[in-house]
């Protein structure tokens with residue numbers, strides 16, 4: 001019989017990638033070889049980022065994912081363990097390599113990115129359901145679209161049937177999203193560009209975001225949270241159909257990569273840990289944490305730990 005993962009409150013069914021970042025004077029032309037000035041390796045993948053953020057706030061989090069039996073896969077698992085993430089459901093496969101994202105950044109900050117999903121695409125519906133079934137204390141499940149959409153949908157459907165709250169981050173967005181995603185997401189959480197792609201409406205300001213949020217409700221969601229970078233976020237529920245704007249902190253941003261993941265991981269923490277806290281307050285606190293993350297360089301490297309955050313957030 002499979003072991004039971006008692007006390008896990010949040011599970012992320014999603015992607016793990018290794019970011020391989022080369023800094024270059026200019027982006028190479030086809031067929032050209034150039035010298036870079038710096039290289040760094042970072043842990044990434046939307047699923048892994050959201051998982052690490054939630055874990056750093058002190059809640060028991062499990063990652064449900066697949067990596068290759070290679071050095072990146074082993075390092076990814078070690079990184080989760082350093083961040084107090086339960087890795088019982090991160091399996092290794094010989095069928096594909098760990099997901100990687102080789103990124104080239106020029107001196108103007110422009111980049112070119114190749115994502116090779118590899119093992120991420122091998123997480124099956126059964127892997128997801130079997131992992132979630134071993135977590136009796138689960139309160140929140142988070143899914144995105146960097147793995148097979150069928151697997152994300154199966155995980156959300158399973159969670160919803162068990163009365164577990166689901167957060168869906170439709171990233172990267174696909175225009176023809178299966179309508180069941182709207183139904184099985186308790187909280188549907190896209191950013192501006194994802195919202196534009198899903199609704200066909202422009203989202204450049206709060207008024208436009210409010211209209212787009214209502215359009216997402218009409219597709220079958222019950223709660224929508226659209227993140228808007230420095231403009232904060234907009235939330236609307238099917239009960240009131242009245243969009244509310246929640247501003248974020250004014251900060252001196254250094255690197256906004258991963259702000260959305262910091263926001264979602266933190267939101268899941270508040271929903272799991274403080275079930276009586278109103279959604280607006282959970283969003284306000286998650287925005288605060290995301291605003292701290294943009295003040296540091298890198299993705300996971302900029303995510304704060306609970307001990308580094310003001311006590312009024314807890």
Ligand code: ATP
Nearest residue numbers: 191227228229232248253257258259260287290291
């Ligand atoms: P990314 O793709 O870079 O991970 P995203 O586009 O998914 O990010 P954003 O909407 O940019 O997500 O950011 C998520 C939340 O983080 C925002 O709703 C806001 O609360 C906070 N945030 C992002 N950028 C800033 C910033 N420059 N200053 C303050 N808060 C920010």
